Structures are given as structure tokens and as C-alpha cells.
Amino acid sequence: MKKLGHLGVYTSLVFLSVYLPELGIMYLTKFLGWGIDGYSIISLVGELVLVVLFVFWLKKKKMLYIFEKKGSKKSRFFYLMVGLVATYSIRQLVDAYQLQFHHLIDNKYIFQDLLSVLYSNGQPTFLSTVLSFSLTVVVAPISEELIDRGYFMNTFFPQSKYYLDVILSALIFGLGHLILTHRDPISLIIFSFAGLFYALVYRWTKNLKITILCHSFFNFLIYAKPIWIFVYNYIYYHFFR
Template identity: 90%
Template sequence: MKKLGHLGVYTSLVFLSVYLPELEIMYLTKFLGWGIDGYSIISLVWELVLVVLFVCWLKKKKMLYIFEKKGSKKSRFFYLIVGLVATYFIRQLVDAYQLQFHHLIDNKYIFQDLLSVLYSNGQPTFLSTVLSFILTVVISPILEETLDRGYFMNTFFPKSKYYLDVILSGLIFGLSHLILSHRDPISLLYYSLIGFFFALVYRSTDNLRLTILCHSFFNFLNHAKPIWIFVYNYIYYHFFR
């Protein structure tokens, strides 16, 4: 019975963090007559509120131990370097896989009509770019890893002999990313592989902070090239021309 309660909490949090925000925030933004910048602001605030509420709930359930530092400083530094290097190679691997089968991926976004209305109300500016970066690289990794690894893997089949905690965490992570778009087998495998990797990092190190950092770095790599181009052009045009 207790496990069913935990499953209900987990399912509700996935719903509140993935599907409901997109739908409700889009309708709210449309109602206010705002564009993409307004949508980005509301999305960031909602994710922050959700993180705070979830952490408060974990505190009430005496589960904040999942954030505790494990091991010596030297071992944590070693695992950090290994984790970031492994994250980089996993990113290259899954991106190559996605590129190979890109023609089989369903990119249709289920709220595309609503999104088009928001774009017509106001195109994205530098503000929405920055907020999107913060949401993707900072807030989302904290929420997803706390939920999918820290909470889920310590509640269902913890340290399973058959790695059921890793397998289920990875699969659910994959499925949760298919709610709004990319609803196809290629994308399911793509996101599930990423979920398996983060689950293995957490299982191997028992360090949620490291897992969050690896997830953040994974998402940051998606922005690395545009950032490098921007910095390079800024330095070139301001100092060498």
C-alpha cells in the first residue's frame, strides 16, 4: 500500500512537471496576450516552485539524505572527472544514433497550434534564450534527477540485484520525454539510453549531486556550439577588427 502511495506521488509529479505546465502555461500566456518571453518566464517560475515543493515534501518524508555527499573529496573529484568525460562520450554516441535515424523521428509537437499563437504574440528575444538556458541546464536536471533517480531509485527496487531500479528509471525517463513530442520508437530508445546512463551514474556513485552535474553538462553540450560561436564572434569583432 505504501508503495502505491509513492507511485501515485511519482506519477503526479511527472504529470505536473511535464504535461500540465506546457498546457496550462500556454493557455495562461495566451490569455495574458504575451509572447514567447512571457511563456519562458512563467515556465521557469513554475519549475522553480515545483522543485521547492518537492524538496519540502522530501524533507517531510525524511528523504533529504539523498542529497548527502558520499565518499572523500578525492573520490568525489575523481568520479566528477570520470562522470563528465563519460557524459561527453554518451552525448556524442546518442546524438550520432539520433542523426542516423532522424528521418524516422516524429517531431510533431501536440500543442503546436498554441505555440504558434504565442510566437505571433511575440518572438523570442535574448531574455527567453537566457531563461531557456537556465531552465534546461540548471532547473530541469535538478528536478528530473531528484525525481527519477533520488526519489524513484530509492523507493522502488533500491539496489536491485537485477538492476530493476536502473532499468525502470531509464524507461520511465524515456517515456516521460515522449508525452509532448517525438512519440516514436527511435526517440524512446534515445531518451531511455540517456536515462539508463544517469541511473547507472547514480547507482555506481550513490551521489545525486554528481548525477545532477552530469545531466546539466549533458544538456549544456546542446548549447556549447552556439555559445562558442557567439563568444568567438564577439571577441573577433571587438578586438581583432
């Protein structure tokens, strides 16, 4: 029962740590009269601050062992390569599923009215694109894996023979992504499935860095096609025309 109580507190804190900072960032950006570029700057800085504070908190809790390297260099390299290949396959599966049920997905952002004000203050530029890429591909995977795998799976039912640590981590990861947008069953399935994959990677490799890299690669694949099109067009129009 004590574990369940702690789990409830943890879930509430996850909800608040997503909802309140985002709301604060939106109002701060609006107060400053900034547009999307300003919002992107504050979001990235805020996320970095949260990561640093969480690492200091882990140090206080004497949980920095989650960063310890597991296995030999060869085994880590092997696990990483297998993990990246599996990540690519999972990404393709998720994209196909998402495309098939796209009409059932709710993309409405919870603070849409505030976001509209920010867009009226300033449209996104190349700067906000770079910052959004950095947040999605680098910072967010680090913070999410620190919390949902590194901390959670080593605190609640660690190494459970029934894989409760994996299942609950996946579910909380899925629910956490429905706080601001995508509040529909299809999105819950998609995000929970991705969370299940990351949790299994961490459970099997016992290496948080490998898990973070897989998560980062998964998110990078969102940008892979647009980046390839941009590079191809740039090379073609500047060197072959």
C-alpha cells in the same frame, strides 16, 4: 503487488506533472497576451516552484538523506571527472545516433496550435534564450534527477541486485520525455539510454549532486557549439578586424 500499484500511481503522477503544468502555462501565457518571452518566464518560475515544493515534500517524507555527500572529497572529485568524460562520450554517441535516424524522429509539439498563438503575440528575444538555457541546463536536471533518481531509485527496488531500480528509472525517464514531443521509438531509445546512464551514475556514485552535474553537462553540450561560434565571432569582429 503493492509496489507495482505504487509504481503505477507514480507513473501517472509523472505524466500529469508534465502534461498539466505545461498546458496551464500555455493557457496562462495566452490569457495574459504574452509571447515567447512571457512563456519562458512562467515556465522557469513554475519549474522552480515545483522543485521547491518537491524538496519540502521530501523533507516531510524524511528523504533528505538523498542529498548526503558520499565518500571523501578526493573520491567525489574523481567520480565527477570520470562522470563528465563519460557524459561527453554519451552525448557524442547520442548525437550521432540522432543524426542517423533524424528522419524517423517526430518533433511535433503536442500544443503546437497554442504555441503558434504565443509566437504571434511575441517572437523570442535574447531574454527567452537565456531563460531557456537556464531551464534546460540548470533547473530541469535538478528537478528530473530529484524525481527520477533521488526519489524513484530510493523508493522502488532500491539497490536491486537485478538493477530494476536503474532499468525502471531509465524507462520512466524516457517515457516522460515523450509526453509533449518526440513521440516515436527512436526518441524513446535515446532518452531511455540517457536515463540509463544517469541512473548508473547515481547507482555507482550514490551521490545525487554528481548525477545532477552530469545531466547538466549533457544538456549544456547542446548549446556548446552555438556559444563557441558566438564568442569566436564576437572576439574576431571586435578585436581582430
